[in-house]
Amino acid sequence: MMLVELTTLPGTAIPVAEFKDHLRLGTGFGDDAVQDDVLESYLRAAMAMIEGRTGKMLITRDFSWTLTAWRDLSAQSLPTAPVSAITSLTITDRLGASETIASDRYYLEKDMHRPRLVSSSICLPAIPVGGTAIIVFDAGFGAAWVNVPADLKQAVMLLAAHYYEHRNTGAASNGEIPFGVTSLIQRYRVVRLFGGGGGA
Numbered sequence: 001m002m003l004v005e006l007t008t009l010p011g012t013a014i015p016v017a018e019f020k021d022h023l024r025l026g027t028g029f030g031d032d033a034v035q036d037d038v039l040e041s042y043l044r045a046a047m048a049m050i051e052g053r054t055g056k057m058l059i060t061r062d063f064s065w066t067l068t069a070w071r072d073l074s075a076q077s078l079p080t081a082p083v084s085a086i087t088s089l090t091i092t093d094r095l096g097a098s099e100t101i102a103s104d105r106y107y108l109e110k111d112m113h114r115p116r117l118v119s120s121s122i123c124l125p126a127i128p129v130g131g132t133a134i135i136v137f138d139a140g141f142g143a144a145w146v147n148v149p150a151d152l153k154q155a156v157m158l159l160a161a162h163y164y165e166h167r168n169t170g171a172a173s174n175g176e177i178p179f180g181v182t183s184l185i186q187r188y189r190v191v192r193l194f195g196g197g198g199g200a
Helices: 015-022 032-054 151-165 179-186
Strands: 002-007 061-067 075-077 085-092 099-101 104-109 116-119 132-139
Touching: 002 132, 015 032, 015 151, 032 151, 085 104, 151 179
Parallel strands: none
Antiparallel strands: 002 061, 061 132, 075 116, 085 099, 085 132, 104 116
16 A cells, blocks of 8 residues: 655645744844744644644645555545545556546545545445556645644644754654643544554
């Protein structure tokens, strides 16, 4: 299985100004923007960490997920959430021949933790031996920072501030997450019942 982010967040979607307020950095000076790139990098790192720990995409982007077999023949759980739309499903055989599956043959079952691709009939389209299924979908709470839930926003700010304040100690690279951040994201984390990322 392989999940690929097809679109990346532009700098305009990163809440640098809010982060400055959170850090209580001074404003009104001629060099106000001198740290913007650094602050953006810590925000991106914090957002990536929160997304990785919760399986929830904060701001909506396009993703492509490739897999070689369905875990359930009638439905397939998607690897991240919340998913707002499935934009395509393509079946490719081992020789590279592809078929785009008509959208009326499946639908999205929305769920905050385990959204699913569900067959409109009995079974999802068969994946041939040596072939793949490629699901392209949109995942995220919304198109802008304002759409992110307040507790996840706070978690990002706290974690980015932790990285910024400990930038000379390598805190951003050793996976440390302060307890306050862990508490804020706890309800968004998925309990793995079956051990795999594609479970139902």
